[in-house]
Amino acid sequence: MKKLMIGILGLTCLFALAGCSRTYANGEVYVYNWGEYCDPETLEMFEEEYDIKVIYDEYETNEIMYPKVEAGAVKYDVVCPSDYMICKMIEHDLLQEINFDNIPNSTNIGDQYYKMSEEFDPGNKYSVPYCWGTVGILYNKTMIDPEDTVDSWSILWDEKYANSILMQDSVRDAFMVSLKLNGYSMNTLNDDELEVAKDSLIEQKPLVQAYVIDQVRDKMIGNEAALGVIYSGEAIYTQRENPDLEYVIPKEGTNVWIDSWVILKDAENVENAEKFINFMCRPDIALMNFEYITYSTPNDAARELIEDEEIRNSEIAFPDLSQYNDLETFIYLGDEGDEKYSELWKKVKSE
Amino acid sequence: MKNKYIKFLSAPYIIWALIFIIVPLLMVFYYGFTDKSGAFTISNITAIATHEHSKALWLALYLSLISTAICILLAYPLAMILSHIGENAGANKDKYMVFIFILPMWMNFLLRTIAWQTLLENDGVINSFLNLLHLPALRIINTPAAIVFGMVYNFLPFMVLPLVNALNKIDINVINAARDLGANSVQTFLRIILPLSLPGLISGITMVFIPSLTTFIVSDLLGGSKILLIGNVIEQEFTQYSNWNLGSGLSIVLMIFIIVSIVLSTIFDKDMEGTAI
Structure with missing residues (x-):
């Protein structure tokens, strides 16, 4: 019995050692x-090549990310927020200027995306574009009249x-739909316009399934709803899984967004x-990531590498974007x- | 011989409670009674009176009372069967019944609720099956009914187990005596079994009512984020609107309801005998 115990103890130690045998020379x-x-x-691949350990966490919305970063419970180095959130983080002094000399590959990003970024990051000092896209309606051809x-x-x-519509459960995206429907800017602060938009959303609520x-992705693939508000990046993936789905950018205009890499002011591992x-x-x-997540890449060099012509010119x-009116960025x-x-x-929500 | 050092054995728990219960509670009170600049205010508490918040609170109270009532109706007969008062008293299979009953609890609460989401969906497993049999589809996902269902499903064991414990503590001879003295089964139940099982019933009610009242995950997943309970309001203040002060203030209001139900349960259950699972 004793031998067995020692054996187990030995094995555990061995596993424990195997678990931490990988050390990273260049930190994390x-x-x-x-x-x-x-x-x-x-x-x-990054861990392998640079000998740096990546501690990777995920969030669901910008609004969930912000308080965590602000509170600083975990000292994150790199975050990937959207346009308006980057602007908020710059104003609250949470970001540091990026030294582009140390990021030579940033020249692979197309100039027009840097120009788009100027709206929230004047002078392109704080952010490197990672993904971009639009917000539109994904619909199921078989379920539409x-x-x-x-x-x-x-x-x-x-x-x-009714009961076949999926709306976005984040404040700005939901209001964007309603404001655009009523012909207002999605960045409005006008009380009357916002009141109209709110009333529209309340009017719509009984028709909304959820x-x-x-989850909009899985629900649309599973034929759970006829219409869903979705990010363009999900469209390619969902179409691949369910060919009945179609993506459109509504004529009233929509949100053109960019998610960019930023480095936090308090980052301890800037290098x-x-x-x-x-x-x-x-x-x-960038190509690997594009093929995995199917969100549009601003990386022109990566786009050149896409083999499937249909996707490359999708x-x-x-x-x-020049063919659409009233496109805006938050x-x-x-x-x-x-x-x-x-x-x-x-x-x-409480109605 | 009484060991005077025995009380130090509770030190680990006291330290635990201090760090993970008392300190966070104080922080909630600090945030609840201050505004963003740190000045004292009670506006976070009085914010419960606004239409959205009070509506969420009443809806949460309403739904959790319904689920508690359903749990009692489901759990009491089951507990009578499982306890030694049941017809097949003493049979060994009762142990397995309890085991089977708590088996789902080995799986994570969140996973079970997500599973129900998939099961209940309009095009989900249950409806596909009903469709196959040409039966009308079940349309309860994203309604308050689905939330009540989720609450009952998740918290039912917390009602059954204290009840079984309380019923098991009843001396079978007391019941036999009642029968001997001419009480019929209804009288025996109302005069003997029910009063004696009251401690278990009360702690069962507390253990179902409180998690139901405060839940946000069940209403989020099974209500399609369309139905806002007070738990959702508080959660969103923290995660989405980064207004920790308001979130804490509303939590304090919610705590009042929790404390009331705990006080009620200790009055009825002085020995805390029903709480042991």
Whole structure:
């Protein structure tokens, strides 16, 4: 019996040792990214090549990410927020300027994306674009009345599709749909316009099956709903899984967004963070990520490498934005603006 | 011989309680009674009076009372069968019954709730099956009914187990005596079994009512984020709107309801005998 115990003890020690046998000569980097927003294999490749351990966490919305980063419970180095959130983080002094000399691969990113970034990051000092896209309607061709053409947000208010509509469960995205429907800017702070948008959302609520974020993908693939508000990046993936699905950018205009890498002011591993971002901008890695997450890459060099011509020139992945009117990018509205939207959203949700 | 050092054995628990219960509680009170700049305010507490918050609170109270009532109706007969008062008293299979009953609890609460989401969906497993049999589809996902269902499903064991314990403590001879003296089964139940099982019933009620009242995961997953309970409001203040002060203030209000139900349960259950699972 005693021998057995010693044997077990020995084995446990062995496993424990095997577990930590991998040491990383160059320290670590703390990355905080959107859920399912990069190919896990690329992280392993990074660890392998640079001998840096990647501690990787995920979040579901910008709003969930922000308080965690602000509170600083975990000292993240690299985060990948969206446009308006980057602006908020710059204003709250949470970010540090990036030394682009240390990220030579950042030149692979197309100039137009840097120009788009100017809206929230004037002078392109703080962010390196990682993904971009639009927000639109994903619909199931078999569940839509053949008489209807899906080209407007108003179809989400059509009683025919009651209980078959999926809305985004995040404040800004939900209000974007409603504000655009009513012909207003999605960055408005005008009380009357917001009131109208709120009333529209309340009016729509009985028709909505559920307010979801990431689940919209699985529900649409599973024929659970006819219409869903979705990020363009999910469209290619969902179409691959369910050919009945189609993505459109509504004619009233929509949100063009960019998610970019930023380095936090309190980062303890700045050098590793730079290496990480540089690695993510390498064409082959950007391509791997694009193929895994199917979100449009701003990395022109990576786009050149896409073998499937249909995808490379896909209207969904790389739309020609000049053909759409009223495209906007979210801007940060200040704490008061945030609060205004939150209050209204709470009213919608509690109806 | 009484060992005077025996009380030090509780030190690990006291340290645990201090770090993980008392300190966080103080922090909740600190945030609840201050505003963003750190100045004293009670506006976070009075915020419960706004339409959205009070509605979420009443809805949560309403739904959790319904689920508690359903749990009692389901659990009491089951507990009578499982305890030695049941017809097949003493049979060994009762142990297995209890075992089977708590078996699902080995799986994570969250996973079980997500599983129900998939099962209940309009195009989900249950409806596909009903469809196959040409029966009308079950349309309860994303409604308050689904939330009540989730609460009952998840918290039912917390009602059954204290009840079984309390019923098992009843001396079978007391029941036999009642029968001997001419009480019929209804009288025996109302005068003997029910009063004697009251401690178990009360702690069962507390253990179902409190988690139901405070839950946000069940209402989120089975209610499609369309139905806002007070738990969701508090959770969102912390995770989405980064207003920790308001979230803490509303938590304090919720605590009042919890404390009331705990006080009620200790009044009825002085020996805390029903709480042991």
